[in-house]
Amino acid sequence: MSEHASKSSAQSVAEPLLRVEGLDVSYRTTGGSLSAVRGASLTVAPGEVVAIVGESGSGKTTLAQAVIGLLPANGSVDGGSIRLARQQGPAEELAGLSEKAFRSIRGRRIGLIPQDPTVSLNPVQKIGAQVAEALRVHGLADRRRAPIDAVELLARAGLPEPQVRAGQYPHELSGGMRQRVLIAIAIAASPRLLIADEPTSALDATVQRRILDHIEHLTRESGTSVLLITHDLGVAADRADRILVMSGGRIVEDGPVAAILGSPSDPYTQTLIASAPGLRPPCADTRAPAPVSAHGPLVEVRNLVKDFPLPRVNGSRGVLRAVDEVSFTIHRGETLALVGESGSGKSTTARLVLRLADPTAGQVLFDGTDITTAKGSAWRALRRRAQLVYQNPYASLDPKFSVEEVVTEPLRAFQVGSAAEQRRRAADLVEKVALPVSVLARRPVELSGGQRQRVAIARALALSPDLVVCDEPVSALDVSVQSQVLDLLGELQAEAGLAYLFISHDLAVVRRVAHRVGVMRDGRLLELRPTEELFDAPGEDYTRELLAAIAGRRHSAQTLEAGTS
Amino acid sequence: MAGYLVRRVALAIGVLWAAFTVSFVVLYLLPGDPVATMASGGLDGEPMSPAALDALRARYGLDQPLIVQYGTRLWDALHGNFGASIQNGQDVGAAIREALPPTIQISLAGLAFAIVFGGAVALVATYTSVRWLRQLLMALPSLAVSLPVFWVGLMLVQLFSFQLGLLPSVGAKGPESLVLPAVTLGLPTGALVAQVLAKSLSDVLDEPYVVTARAKGVGRVAIHLRHALRNAALPALTVFGYVVGNLLAGSVVVETVFTRPGLGRLTVAAVGIQDIPVVQGIVVFAAAVFVAVNLLVDLIYPVLDPRIATGAVV
Numbered sequence: 001m002s003e004h005a006s007k008s009s010a011q012s013v014a015e016p017l018l019r020v021e022g023l024d025v026s027y028r029t030t031g032g033s034l035s036a037v038r039g040a041s042l043t044v045a046p047g048e049v050v051a052i053v054g055e056s057g058s059g060k061t062t063l064a065q066a067v068i069g070l071l072p073a074n075g076s077v078d079g080g081s082i083r084l085a086r087q088q089g090p091a092e093e094l095a096g097l098s099e100k101a102f103r104s105i106r107g108r109r110i111g112l113i114p115q116d117p118t119v120s121l122n123p124v125q126k127i128g129a130q131v132a133e134a135l136r137v138h139g140l141a142d143r144r145r146a147p148i149d150a151v152e153l154l155a156r157a158g159l160p161e162p163q164v165r166a167g168q169y170p171h172e173l174s175g176g177m178r179q180r181v182l183i184a185i186a187i188a189a190s191p192r193l194l195i196a197d198e199p200t201s202a203l204d205a206t207v208q209r210r211i212l213d214h215i216e217h218l219t220r221e222s223g224t225s226v227l228l229i230t231h232d233l234g235v236a237a238d239r240a241d242r243i244l245v246m247s248g249g250r251i252v253e254d255g256p257v258a259a260i261l262g263s264p265s266d267p268y269t270q271t272l273i274a275s276a277p278g279l280r281p282p283c284a285d286t287r288a289p290a291p292v293s294a295h296g297p298l299v300e301v302r303n304l305v306k307d308f309p310l311p312r313v314n315g316s317r318g319v320l321r322a323v324d325e326v327s328f329t330i331h332r333g334e335t336l337a338l339v340g341e342s343g344s345g346k347s348t349t350a351r352l353v354l355r356l357a358d359p360t361a362g363q364v365l366f367d368g369t370d371i372t373t374a375k376g377s378a379w380r381a382l383r384r385r386a387q388l389v390y391q392n393p394y395a396s397l398d399p400k401f402s403v404e405e406v407v408t409e410p411l412r413a414f415q416v417g418s419a420a421e422q423r424r425r426a427a428d429l430v431e432k433v434a435l436p437v438s439v440l441a442r443r444p445v446e447l448s449g450g451q452r453q454r455v456a457i458a459r460a461l462a463l464s465p466d467l468v469v470c471d472e473p474v475s476a477l478d479v480s481v482q483s484q485v486l487d488l489l490g491e492l493q494a495e496a497g498l499a500y501l502f503i504s505h506d507l508a509v510v511r512r513v514a515h516r517v518g519v520m521r522d523g524r525l526l527e528l529r530p531t532e533e534l535f536d537a538p539g540e541d542y543t544r545e546l547l548a549a550i551a552g553r554r555h556s557a558q559t560l561e562a563g564t565s
Numbered sequence: 566m567a568g569y570l571v572r573r574v575a576l577a578i579g580v581l582w583a584a585f586t587v588s589f590v591v592l593y594l595l596p597g598d599p600v601a602t603m604a605s606g607g608l609d610g611e612p613m614s615p616a617a618l619d620a621l622r623a624r625y626g627l628d629q630p631l632i633v634q635y636g637t638r639l640w641d642a643l644h645g646n647f648g649a650s651i652q653n654g655q656d657v658g659a660a661i662r663e664a665l666p667p668t669i670q671i672s673l674a675g676l677a678f679a680i681v682f683g684g685a686v687a688l689v690a691t692y693t694s695v696r697w698l699r700q701l702l703m704a705l706p707s708l709a710v711s712l713p714v715f716w717v718g719l720m721l722v723q724l725f726s727f728q729l730g731l732l733p734s735v736g737a738k739g740p741e742s743l744v745l746p747a748v749t750l751g752l753p754t755g756a757l758v759a760q761v762l763a764k765s766l767s768d769v770l771d772e773p774y775v776v777t778a779r780a781k782g783v784g785r786v787a788i789h790l791r792h793a794l795r796n797a798a799l800p801a802l803t804v805f806g807y808v809v810g811n812l813l814a815g816s817v818v819v820e821t822v823f824t825r826p827g828l829g830r831l832t833v834a835a836v837g838i839q840d841i842p843v844v845q846g847i848v849v850f851a852a853a854v855f856v857a858v859n860l861l862v863d864l865i866y867p868v869l870d871p872r873i874a875t876g877a878v879v
Binding site for chain 1: 772773774776777778779780781782783784785787792795796869870871872
């Protein structure tokens, strides 16, 4: 292994596989030309894994698209060069290459693992045919041979029962399985360079880890170079040999992983590292001190069950038990987090607590009152005291409303105060969430994702509720913005003694904000314990698996080992 | 699946009943009746005596109360009997059967033209990287949809028959007489196909799975035909029922312009003298075609889209 590594690094000095120099890429828009990548230079040595890290809009995906010649129709390479080494002879210039010439490079010499596996496979074509096509277009297999080789590739990509899968359609496979199909397609023609564009962002943490492990295994084995595009510094730290940090279209930092994380020279990199939840030392949290519960619990949930009917199969109707005998309490001033992967029932539980859905069985007590069957005015009264902040701030604000209308809508709904008082309250609220008062006149589209989520929080606070349910409140945000929003939630809690029910799939985020954490799987609450205890000594195998999957953990473990030895 | 079919057939029967009832009501709300139309001397020039008129009305049941007439006609229709033409006494079923073949000919030819022309415009418009050509081809269909069918027919006759003398302007003899009517009929329909298909093709070409195909090294033509077209055909298939309806409606105008026999001409003649049995027979027949085509589309869907076959998409 070390021999291989030294050999490849020796090669990298002599001749990199990919050398990008002074690359400029811009997009034509209605408002003129928009520069997306400015003077980017980088090299990837044979067998090297290089990660490009940056937030949305940093130009990292555009850079990758330029390398493989897949820029959107309005994008163009304005200057610089992209040179890809050939097996023999001098390196080949890819910038300005014709579409037709690029065809023999895509797939054959540069493979792509795309971002979202759920939409990246042709829905009306069988899996096997889609893999076989990657071989056929480069003449690597004939009509008879290709399907057989495709099954072989699916097996190499780690897909169980590849023979059966080859005959299935994409919708019959899970997200993780589809990503393995896309990996099979990417490695089909044995390209020497793989571009992985956020290959696992759309997947659950444990699946993410297995997929990344497999990509690593395959590429190390075959000496394939990888250009890994990611927003997650933790993933980059775990997987790459070298990290490049992009910001505003420029590469602001380039170096080995340890150097970048240990002594970042660029201030932007420092911010990024400071806000990466997985890399952050656990002591630096934003929690208010643990609450003192003089009164009873604010929320008490007893043996909550929610069944969803399934489509009729052969005349009999089954049910899906989304929430299965879940019990917990939330105290004033406390943050209780529910974590789990998609389908674990955490969001359904939150909806039941808010009474946005009706439980099949069990009880919900709010401030001592049974609200399980509350209707009409009692139900409306609950709306005043329990509010919700949604995952996606791009979809949860009415685009036709001004920010002031968004924030005052709950006040208007409950006829709290006069119009003038409502306006004053709105000004107070946006100030509370650290936005300038001038945003009140603007519309949600004019705001960034982080600003929108602040508006959503302001709206949730308008009626001074006791409980705020936060359903993945930061998942759609960039890490540095995530960090700000989490800090804000912490401050608001300390100020007003708010209780949070915090739903998240991201354990690193949960660790920063929660006093207690419940782990959910298949509708059941596996364990519910104080945060530190859960992270230090998880009681369930599944919890351990989730913890191990936190990106950045591997890097922290390595540095820890290096420090002690 | 069986339950689905039962529901669809029940719905189809409902649609046919509604078509029958609405056409009955509309025809009876029109002023006058067919007997009066005939009596005004439109047919053989000689006005009839009031007594003869009453006798005629009694013969066709027109002297009965409306509800009785409706009940009788519905009962007969349920037995496949739409009565006889008031104008010439021919059985309605036989009249439709006789008028059908030439209409089927131009409808199929028009449909073929519409699919080939509409499909070609949509494919080229989304394939070409020449900006002006793309914009022209994208704009063309909305222009063609808004052209009146009779005007297109007259223009084609003017150009190809009178000036160039290439094709016959009237009649139904030989395959060459089919060309102009089929083009006239297929042009607005083809424009509709082009509009829907071009829109859904350009949507599909933005899908991430097209990027996956390009990243494999698949060429543009193959991506267009192998990956995009089949996905884009699904929304286009939805308007197929509408397209067939368009063709039937268009045949009324086209057969008149080109003086061809067929269902359209029969309709025009029957409406002109309020020949209620014939008009109703045609309306119910057209509704049946419509229902059958839509049922067919629903059955084809799962074949084209595996997600529906296994019930993954609801």
